[in-house]
Amino acid sequence: MSKTVFIGDREYFPNIPQIIYEGPESDNPLSFKAYESQRVIAGKTMEQHLRFAVCYWHTFCADGSDPFGPGTRVHPWDTGDSDMARARNKLDAAFEFFTKLNVPHYCFHDRDLAPEGSSVAESEANLASLVSLAKERQDATGMKLLWGTANVFSHPRYMNGAATNPDFSVVAYAGAQVKAALDATVALGGENYVFWGGREGYACLLNTNTGKELDHLAIFLTMARDYGRSIGFSGTYLIEPKPMEPMYHQYDVDAQTVIGFLRHYGLDGDFKLNIEANHATLAGHSSAHDLQMAVDAGLLGSIDANRGNAQNGWDTDQFPMDMYDCVENLLVVLAAGGLGYGGLNFDAKVRRESTDLEDLFLGHIGGMDAYARALVIADRIISDGKLAAFKASRYASFSQPHGQQFEAGELSLEALRDIAAGNPEPARVSGKQEWVESLLNDYMFS
Ligand code: XLS
Ligand code: NI
Ligand code: NI
Secondary structure, eight states, rough: OOOOOOOSSSOOTOOOOOOOOOOOTTOTTTBBSSSOOOOOOTTEEHHHHHOEEEEEIIIIIOOBTTBBBBBOOOGGOSSSHHHHHHHHHHHHHHHHHHHHHTOOOEEHHHHSSSSSSEEEEEEEHHHHHHHHHHHHHHHHHHOEEEEEEEOOOSSGGGHHHHTSSSSSHHHHHHHHHHHHHHEEEEEEETTTTEEEOOEEESSOGGGGHHHHHHHHHHHHHHHHHHHHHTTTSSEEEEEOOOOSSSSSESSOOOOHHHHHHHHTTTOOOEEEEEEEEEHHHHHTHHHHHHHHHHTTTOEEEEOOBOOOTTTSSSSOOOOOOOOOHHHHHHHHHTTTOOOTOOOEEEEOOOOOOSSTTHHHHHHHHHHHHHHHHHHHHHHHHHHHHHHHHHHHEEGGEEEEEHHHHHTTTTTHHHHHHHHHTOOOOOOOOOOHHHHHHHHHHHHHHH
């Protein structure tokens, strides 16, 4: 893939060179220590396994503002005499960033790319104009769109939800926005389309008809699916679970809740899950747990790679640097055969206190190196087979005649009773958690 270093008429990161692999001995922070895009692991390159994506919103839109104060980072692309001029500058900065980082994919919300206009038609025109520019940039750099989505949660009209808003006129506005975002995703060859239920939930059960809202959500998603297919979208629709924040309760609580929803409404043929690590931890799970639930249902689509903070319950969206998390996540993914058309999207932001533009690169380099190291370790664990063999041995009794009959649904509850009555007290079989945990340590540090 041939890539130019910067596009447009201005360089936004003049102090940042092309980021290359320099290996573990390098003390250059602006280099990869572990991520070698073309290194082959288990038959695929690191680039093909990990399918990294940069997210537009945290990286080029967020400036460090929080509920207690304004932004702390100054973005040179935020200059220009109109919202549209600033959006075009931001696009150039984004493609310079992607190219210098040598990342193959990106993701965006409609409103990250282009500003909202004063009417539906003007918003559509704004987006279409930035999409044609993005198409040119994609063609020039080889960048690909992992997924597009619509921001139907920031504008005040969506304060009570989008597809689940009690006011139909707001639902219609959400429909207009999702239609345009699907058009944009198809025009840019997006491989997936994401629905994160930003405010699809409620703040107070006393004033909410949840049954009606859930039906509305399914009707809306069905319409969106049908429209996307009608304009040639052949990729995967993804739902991104999250239990709370901004709403007190959100309908897409966690992987298992969304799997139940999709199956109930007959949407599991077109929709899969985009699992975000920090959303799983907000729901009281590990990210590996939610990934495993999605895999078990045959519905793992993609990953929003980040992490939370163990000391509080917010969606802090930190870069994924915890090696245990990364290894455990990739163990689930590799054992399931990989990410397919999904990827590892860094839905992660540098801290408010990280005020250098360079920090945007350092965050991504750190996350890419963490997952590259995790890939090597997870592959070693899987090739070695010790962990898998122990896991399988715990279920060996289901390969015996009675166990097989049970799995085939051939036994009744009375039959179970008779088998139990005819057998002595079962021997206790150790789960050996301490051994498997220390085995993981052996792989991590050898
Ligand atoms: C917010 C979500 C959001 C989605 C895209 O918590 O993670 O960023 O990934 O709408
Ligand atoms: Ni999030
Ligand atoms: Ni996300």
